[in-house]
Amino acid sequence: MVFRKMPGRGSCGRGRGRGRGSGQVRATPCATTLAPVKRSARLKKKQMYALDLLATVAETLSSDQEGSSSGTDTDGAVASYNSNGTSVKSEQFDEVPPFNSTALGQNCCEEYTVSCAGTCASLRQTNICKMESLLTQNVADTVSESLTEKSDVFVKGSPVSCTKPRRLDCGLGTIPEYGTIGVCPRCPTRSVEVKQEDGDRPEVIKSQVDGSAATLHSSVDTMDLDIKPPFVISSESTSGVHLDVHEKGHNSSPFCFSKVQHAAGDCRTRRLFATRIRKAARNKICGKMSNKGSKLNFRGKKISTARRRVQMHRTMLKTKKVAEFYSAQPSDEETLTETSGTSFSMGGQDPPCASEGCHVKFVIKSFNIPELLIEVPENATVGSLKRIVRDAVTKTIEGSLRVSVLLQGQIIQDDNKTLHQAGICHGAKLDSMGFTLECEAERGSHPSAIPPEEMEPVGVSDVKPLSTVKWEEPSPSCSLSNPGDYPFEGTVQDTSESSQAIGTAPTLNVTELAIVPFSKSKQRDFGQRRKRRPFSVAEVELLVEAVEQLGFGRWKDVKFHAFGSNNERTYVDCKDKWKNLVHTASIPLQLRRGQAIPPQELLDRVLAAQTYWSVQQPKPEPR
DNA sequence: CTTAGGG
DNA sequence: CCCTAAG
Incomplete structure (x- = not known):
């Protein structure tokens, strides 16, 4: 599975966290990555749930289809597009790159796989290969090189422009690599973005073209939340970097995200190393970045307000926070200056408008979804997997999403207040403003959901609730009769309707999301705190x-x-x-x-x- | 593996 | 009680 990073949002894989570098806020998203605040690894892991899981699904599915481009599905749910704009198959991001992996670092919109290395939820391998350390090192090096290369781009010249006029194949042809932000033009994905636009109807929510893809990307963003500056880029560049995704329609990255090429490695090996690779890569990146005078050549800058706010929010919303927003400058024409990257005061420009005529613009900076368990037979197509994932994610989000608005740490309860009354207005300082999106349906969306603590059979421990999506095979030729073929052998309980629906539904469908505990303690890998169980x-x-x-x-x-x-x-x-x-x-x-x-x-x-x-x-x- | 210490 | 860093 591929997660094309949203470079405009400064994704830098996992190269964040413990780093020391203080970032250049403006237009050097990756460079900004590291703020001096130590973060809990647990939190980091939490933010990767969706990502990892989806990756795992893709990995499991495509393990035996590796190396072949599907080239058939362009719906973009989880699709990735190579530099020619053609659809390529989903790649698992816990791919292990080959030992001679090369950080290409040249092509925009390329997959950024290694740092997203996910842990296979059904990790079966327990033996440790000797190659591991070598491999891990290699991967870490690769990632670092990738970042380094990227940094070479953005530390030169203006924050946006690149002194090296490289060209990037970005979907719709070659584009100068600078001055673009966001997603590949061909990619029908957008980050989740909610904004109110001047002149438009207020509260126009422009959802992404593709829900799941957006979610995925947003998940990625979440991982990188801390390391990124707000999505504000100086538009001094003639290339027309623009904040507004929708206006521009297409955005591509100002940075070149490297692709770590991978050979058709052994899936087992991949699974085996995924966790360690990820960890090692992250550590390595962090280590490198955190050093003074690191390769990334950070320019000293204080931690951004965005980050501080994010941290605050994290503290406030320890659990179930699935989204964060930040407010953006209201004026579309307004050049987003460097200070706009560090300050989120709204409507700093003149006429202090009356509450009526003014609009406040919000941009969801990141988005996370609850973990999903998806079962798909191995002979499903990648395209169908994408649809499943997309539908599942969309459904999850649509299910019951509770949105909270926070201002200065307080949730604004009164829905009838106007924004202005609530203090959210043009010209107000909204540094401390935030949003949360919570999926309320984590439990109870399925009547037969069994709380984990209640189904703790012998040998099954550390179960946890998961939303489960099960494949419904359109044709009976599938080997569904053999549950062992399911990629997720850890599922201990089938949802009855899912099981019954198998083989009967003529079309690909996503069953009702169900909460199914995951068996085996290994499934609790992704930072989910284990349930407190006092000693008797x-x-x-x-x-x-x-x-x-x-x-x-x-x-x-x-x-x-x-x-x-x-x-x-x-x-x-x-x-x-x-x-x-x-x-x-x-x-x-x-x-x-x-x-x-x-x-x-x-x-x-x-x-x-x-x-x-x-x-x-x-x-x-x-x- | 063990310990210490924070959460 | 949980988690993780450090040794």
Whole structure:
């Protein structure tokens, strides 16, 4: 699967996060990437759910179609377009590039695969190949080179123009590589964008041409949220860089996104390395970027307001935030200056308009969707997969999307207020403004949805809700009779209607989205916090017993002794629990909050064991 | 694998 | 209790 980055929005893959570089805000989106705020990797991962999952689907599906361009589907849902504007097959972005992978870095609108390396949700491989480190290194290098090359473009000359008049094949022919933003002209995708335009009807929501594609891209954007400046580019460039996607119709990237070519590698290998590659690449990029005087040659600039606001919003909206917006300059003609990249004050220009005549323009900067589980038979076409994904995403979004408007950290509750009354008006400082889009239908959209905690069969742990989309095969020739052929073997529950519909629906269809827990703890890979499951008294007892026998310190053994290997308790859990038990036991009864879940007798044993093993060999050798 | 420490 | 960095 390919995610053409939205270069105009400064996507830089995963090269963000811990970087130190302070970005040039204007028109150097990638260069801006790194702000000095440390972010939780967890958060990052969360933002990639949709992306990863979709990638996984594509990867699974196309694993045996690799190397062949489908060339048939141009609906653009997940389609990518090569430099000639022709449709190419979806590529999984957890592709492992070959060892001799080359960062082309020359072609606009090319796939940017490596940094999007996704973890296969059905990762089956557990053995580690020796090549891994080499490969990882290679990939990381490649990504870095790509970025470096890009940086070569945008650090030269003006922020927009490139001193190297390279030409880019961008769909509708060659275009000077500078002065363009956004998507490939041929690509029927747009970023999710909501704006109010001057002169237009207010609240005209211009949705993307292709919902899912937009979502995908937006997901990508989300990943890069922090590293990007607002989508504001100086229009000094004669090339007519313009903020407004819709006005221009076509936008292409001011930057050249590199494609890391991949050989028809072993799918298993890809899956195997996906996670590590991604991680390594990210780390490597971050590392490189974060250094002073890095290759990317960042120009020092303070963290943008956009980023600060984003951070604030992240803090405010820890969960379920699926979209962020930012406000943009209201005037279309207005040259977006550098300061406009750092300030989001609305309508800074003159006539302080009356509330009636003024419009405020908003642009969704990023968008994320809940994770989707999609089942598609292997003999489905890539095109149909794209449609499935598109429909699923669209449906998910359409399902029940709750939009909240935030201003200075407060959700504006009163829907009847005018924007002006709410303080959102032309000329107002809207730095602290934000939006959230939440999918309300994550649960309960399907009556038969089973909460994960309620379906925890033996051996299945860490289930999590997922929206599930299942393929409905138009022709009976499909091997649907063999569930094992499904790419997602982790699905533990079929939605009944999905199953029944198989083979009966004459057309490709997306079944009702269902919430289906994912089995196997490995499925919880993408940063989803595992469900809190307090230790029961019985478990505490087991733990105490184990520690009494083994002592503390050998938590792996303790864990195994107490809970066996098939329990979701980890030795870290045990360690933590023990720590807490000791602490609990050591404080006076009066200070213990609530009822001491572990009875005092147990706590006494805890203390006894603690003291015993403290005196004893702190960490006794295993026999 | 283990620990420490933040969330 | 969860998660992750660090050793």
